[in-house]
Amino acid sequence: MNTPPPPHASARRTRVAALASVLCLLVSGCSFLGAADDGADADTAGRSGGMKVTLVTHGGKGDAFWDLVRRGAEAAAAKDGVDLTYAGDADPAAQADLVRDAVRAKADGIAVTLAKPAAMRGPVAQAKAAGIPVVGLNSGIDAWRPTGLLEYFGQDESVAGRAVGDKLDDLKAEHALCVVHERGNVALEARCAGMRKTFRGDTDNLYVDGSDMNAVTATIASRLRQDSSIDEVVTLGAQYGLSAVKAVRQSGSRAEVATFDLNKDLVKAVRSGEVQFAVDQQPYLQGYLAVDALWLYRTNGNVSGGGTAPVLTGPAFVTKSNVAAVARFAAAGTR
Template sequence: MNTPPPPQASLGFPRLAALTAVAFLLVAGCSGSGDAQLDSGTDAAGKAGSGDLKVALITHGGKGDAFWDLVQKGARAAAAKDGIELTYASDSDPVKQAELVRDAVGDGVDGIAVTLAKPQAMKGPVAAARAAGIPVVGLNSGIDAWKSQGLLEYFGQDESVAGAAVGDKLNDLKAKHALCVVHERGNVALEARCAGLTKAFHGEAENLYVEGTDTEAVDAALTAQLRQDPSIDEVVTLNAQFALDAVKSVKEAGSEARIATFDLNKDLVKAVQSGDVQFAVDQQPYLQGYLAVDALWLYKTNGNLSGGGVAPVLTGPAFVTKTNVAAVAKFAAAGTR
């Protein structure tokens, strides 16, 4: 829910020190919120733990996105606990993300945790991992694809259910016209959120597709849409940072629209506290990263399968509103929500 990082040609473990140092420095240095820093259990090269198991976490996340900082922080915490050597790589281009998975397979990792934002692109590399005897678990994106592709387990939010819950919430708030801002066209999780909202919402709902890698373009597109249609009384974004940007767009447009969002970070918590954002839907990215890595350790050491290998393990949706935000704030400040 993203600017792609520089292409990464390989995850080869002999080359990990240079590769992961660059990757993690980019993440730590570019995040707008600074929610997550390197854990005490992670060395300067981005490796967590020093045990015999090597796990690769490969996502479609973009650099500087605080959401993926939280996923990584949870993953590193699990790796440190379990003594796993963890590497992280990402690319929002599905072809390049697929290459990263194939590289991990070629490097002989002991387990792979992967997002399936563009499931079709992942079919080949996931099949290659299975053929090599490497267990693969899914997280964050691909709840409708993980079983058919042969992944062992899945950790995340049912985005259709979450979208419907937001639609119901907007009904309770008497909203009439909702604009769902999609910042990455074709991402199955984002599309499912807006589709679920549209299905449950009693008012008018429409999608606005924007290029999430260009913040100025997003602001211009949203401002123009709000000026063009003053009947829009609710803007729903699919990422915390875009919600914060939408606050500015609403003011620039002179609109009376309220703002709601999926996902959470510490700056968004402040926006909920101040009333700039009505509510957020938290899918708990820290928990997704933690559970995915820990699940691979449990499977490799004890044969355990969360959800029995037949049902996803849901990490959301959890609504954060002005009435309960105080209870969440301390965890957001610590970089775990």
């Protein structure tokens, strides 16, 4: 990158081996990756002197979900001979600065998440003015076209939320707690709102500090103690689902737990029955498709979805009945 990242974003460079990418592709078409080793938030991979792509997410350090996104991006970069830089920051202003860094570094393509769309409008406009194509992934399905992005890869969070609401009805739940770990994140809010539209029972939102896992567990447990009518806790990230399992135990509640997103530990919880189901949006696939799409656009003029429709990567339900089919991929770090 041309300028130093923000204070809480550091840099680390790694080279992705072609063999590793081939293995990833053979294993699956979707997966996660996030925080870099030693707390780094920026990485380069697939360095071959080819086109330069920067992936900028709102993922913070130590988040396994974003590890999956980055692994998918790295696999595509290795396949396509792309020099990939990954950078992430949960602060929207800092994320915007990372996009501006990519513009100054004359990236050939930029992929961004739009958890806070307003913060991205200016940087995306700067990229477009510089002739740099920008695609979106993961967050911002309702904002990618107004923001001026070329393509979008992700899950329709409202649709996913409505599907969860229907699922809860099938499970005879009556009172759900939707745990939001990042206030103002449009994707997370859409999940809870979608669930509320179809679920025939009551739905309450509970806002927690997603950066403090102990606090997440304590806050959920406290709410369960206060309201014994809550019979379902729905979290919006795999690690928070595992925290909810702990909270149920600590509180003595009889509530069931369900969650959005997946990782290898969550797979074990689904297998054991501690978590009823997970909604898989395939983050590995999101990262892979975003990088591959920029390469295809630059080398062949291709635009997925015709530039008007998103490419959907989810939702898919993972339950005790089908979890074995994805368990080995999760163990390999690609689901």
